[in-house]
Amino acid sequence: MPKVSVIIPVYNVERYVEKSIQSVLNQSMKDIEIILVNDGSTDKSAEICDRYGEKEERIIVIHKENGGLSSARNVGVKAASGDYIGFIDSDDYIESIMYETLYQMAERDSADVAVCGVYDVYKNGKVPQCASRETFVCDQEEMFGHILLGEKISGTVCNKLIRKDVAKALEFPVGKLFEDAFYSALLVQKIKKVTVTTEPMYFYVHRSDSITTCGYRRKDLDVIEAFEIDKQLAISHFPKLIDKADFALNSAYLRVLDKILLTRGYRKFPEYKIVKKYVKEHGKDIVYSPYFRNSRKVAVQALRINILLYKSLLMLNEKVNRKQL
Structure with a gap:
């Protein structure tokens, strides 16, 4: 059983997905299961997923009809077997030590969720979402407060490592945009302890052709x-x-x-x-x-x-x- 399962939903991102997958394969923690959920892509994304699945035993590839990001994540969660579950969007990428750091934090503090900081990535450079560097442990109320403000704890699910029993008990809302905002309200009600570093290790790529910019x-x-x-x-x-x-x-x-x-x-x-x-x-x-x-x-x-x-x-x-x- 792997320590961490990483779920990457994939839909028509042939220009970006290899960098995303490779950033997980390059993690300093090797005991990782990578689940690629191809959500009915019509470009070469499915072929890229299959190619990685054939050459890398840590990768599981699931093909499904298009149902949206939430649907793909939910399918990935059901297939995950790791002690902790993480999510990455297929046009983003991560620092090589991210999952080792989050795993060690979660184990050290007996936390339900481990969180790191996020970089907003633009073509001209990157900007950390939180200007300060802090580490702290908090309860559900404090976590919720930070998520509402969106600085020390970003609302995205992708900078978090979630204990398996918590992640398996939740579902992303199918058919909704801003699914992470809905998910966060469910997550804070399921957890007791959160461990946080604001050190940015997740790279959120802002694309001019993304859903959020149309x-x-x-x-x-x-x-x-x-x-x-x-x-x-x-x-x-x-x-x-x-x-x-x-x-x-x-x-x-x-x-x-x-x-x-x-x-x-x-x-x-x-x-x-x-x-x-x-x-x-x-x-x-x-x-x-x-x-x-x-x-x-x-x-x-x-x-x-x-x-x-x-x-x-x-x-x-x-x-x-x-x-x-």
Whole structure:
């Protein structure tokens, strides 16, 4: 039985998947099982998976009909036999010591989950999501608070190593975007102890053609649904975290509003008025929140004056971001 099972869902990523697979094969920890779940790819991704499966005994290849990222991850979890389970997106890659470090942390601290930091990777370089370097152990409430803020513990599942019995008891929500946000709410209710290093070892690659960078679709509202669930979880189980849950939910609304405004013909979307109304009504909460950056507070104040003024600030910021991709 391997110490760690790593699940990599694969769908039409022929340009990226080899680097992702190779980063796992190059891990300093060798007692790793790698499960490649080809989710009905129509490019050469399936062939690449099979080629690696034939030459590397640690790799298991599963082919299935396209069902989305959550479906592929769920299939991988069922097939996993390691003591701990990790996830990697097939266009990302990891530091060579990541799984050895996380495994040792989990065993040392008898933790349900081990977490490392994340680099945001752009064509012009990489930026750590957390500026400070810290190591600490926390309980479920503190973990949830950090996830809501998204700095010391990122909301992604891919920078985590999860004890097998915990991972096997959970499922990713099939048919939802921002599946990690939904999963996090389930995960924090299943664990007692988490061990964390903010040292970045996971490389999250920002692609100009990814799902998260395309124009607005109604499915983008899933992120609001996910953080509404988080808000209810805070109210029912973690009342000390309500202000952080408010921050996360307000951030989700802003994220959707931004995506709508950056899509041509934005006024035609029925959600536009609803989302804009919410942001304007919660503008004071955003401005006085200790968690929002000053640039975001200024933009929200501009929105209360005029939507076009807000959009002009948004487009200026987007222009800077696009140069990085």
